[in-house]
Amino acid sequence: MGLPRFDLAICADRVGTLRTDLGLCLQVEHGPEAMANADLIIVLPAEDGPLTLPVPVEEAIVDAHRRGAVIAAYCTGSFLLAGTGLLDGRRATTNWYLAAQLVRRHPAITVEPDVLYVDEGQVITGAGGAAGIDMCLHLLRREHGPAVSNAVAREGMVAPRHGSGHPQYLPSPSDAALTGTGDEADRLADLLAWARTRLHQPMTVNDLARQALMSSRTFARRFRAATGTTPYAWLAAQRLDRARELLETTDLSIQAITARVGFHSSNVLRAQFTKHHGVSPSAYRNAFQQGLRAPAHGMRSPRSDRLKEQK
Template sequence: MSVHGSSLLSPTRPFCPHQRRDEPARPPSPPAGRARTPFRSVVAYARPGVSSFGLSAVSNIFADRSSLGLPPIDFSVCADRTGALRTDLGLLMRVEHDAEAMAGADLVIVLPTDSRPLVPSARAVHAITGAYGRGALVTAYCSGTVLLAATGLLDGHRAATNRLLAGELAREHPSITVDTGALYVDQGRVVTGAGVTAGIDMCLYLLRREHGTAVANVVAREGMVAPRRDSGESHYVPATAETDVVPRAAADDARLGDTLAWARDRLRQPLTVKDLAERALMSPRTFARRFRELTGTTPHAWLSAQRLDRAEELLETTGLSVDEVAQQVGFRTGGVLRAHFARRHGLSPRAYRHAFDR
């Protein structure tokens, strides 16, 4: 099994709503105490029964794309010892690095596993805490969060994990505040994610936080996944008991997805909810209802988030002035753009550009 040759098995829904209102905005600059040096070496720690999907997704997100002009990234997988490791699908993969590989990592990812009990080896705990002590970012998601909790690095912090494991995590580690409503939780140099698919969102968020929106967007486009699903997005779609409406709902969803792609290409225009509803062949009321059911936010908030994402990319990759960027993304003036930036990042567009001026 080649982790570099595998592909993303299932895309997330292509909707990108705005950040949850009660989630504190984080600037693009790194947490205090960490140098402004984006990670380049990524090591994923795998236990027996490692999630094949999770391994495939992570290896693709952090694959080296320097040939495309992106920053070079060195990705590898380690286990407690080298040799054969069986995945959750019963496949055998050869692991060429043991836990000591985490010593030189800039970013350590504890992968989910279906093996029980969720207790890491003493060697892994030593390696993970050692990497953190040397300044590495340490991340985990799904059952990997429970493994990471055993290291003590989550004590006193918020953390996300699979909802089915939230109770176990809270009981075994009462000092950890388990957030069951977040896709991922950023606590500085420790970041955790919810279920297996939320690991994709968490990893893209880390790329965005450390390397910028432009880099994360390229990776997302290659993997055909949503470039941005913020931590507070409602990621559980309400089920319906009326089976006769499923075909109609599916058709509505397809038109809605096409409409959002259409809108992303026209952010410079003064789009309204009526414009979007007409494009989706829905009444404004039906459109707004279906939009919230599928994205967890309003059309207006979604448009603002898309414009901010595009503004971030332009600030990172062009020399356009703040006023010019504002015009390009559909904000009326540079002042409007500055206000949105202050709400999302807590800093100005100029300060954001400076943070990614490398």
């Protein structure tokens, strides 16, 4: 296809047959020494525990980083990478429901639970499993330009990502991800459901604290511990998620969407949307609609078919 070529090697602490957590058998032909000449190392997710690397693998990753290799990880792989110390003093992300755990286990890391990936230059981390695709497309775009990234996305039947370099934000955690005692988790879950139905109304952290029957200081502390983010960031993410949904599914004007999601003005919505998604609301809608009209390789878009059926 005229695209850059890559040499791919799968390595582990020992060679031989490895059974993945999905029950698939993988033939590993290389040990940690394969990382000695690698330009890019991706630490794959592991099962829930223990989230630690064998010493030879950890040493090989640290040595590769020291000589200038790019190190990437996503989902629980971010925990494995954190264990090497390479994320200390840096920003990082992981699957949203594991963010609070990553904060507790590695307090020297600034965890950003609401993004798909965090680019710290030589070290990059991604969120959940599918976010690994976004992370890799970002790496392609960063190293080889948007034309290569978009071509690979089309070949893989993945929606091409924008080329701004800004992180793309995830929907906020579901209520099932809340941590804490039963009564407190239930109270916060009820609060989040209540707030989602009132995004069009002005809401402050004090309003949320009163609804949760807590002082503002206690509420902010317990909210962060339970969700991995701040009340303000959660509320802003909810409004942006709703705005994105309305841009994709309705013909409402930007001004009407602004009113429905609770931003003070269209200018504020545009600024926040552009900051978090890298494109303006209008540009996002245009790109989304063009993607529905022109599926890759002339194939019909299943999502486009569903929209036609709904109409």
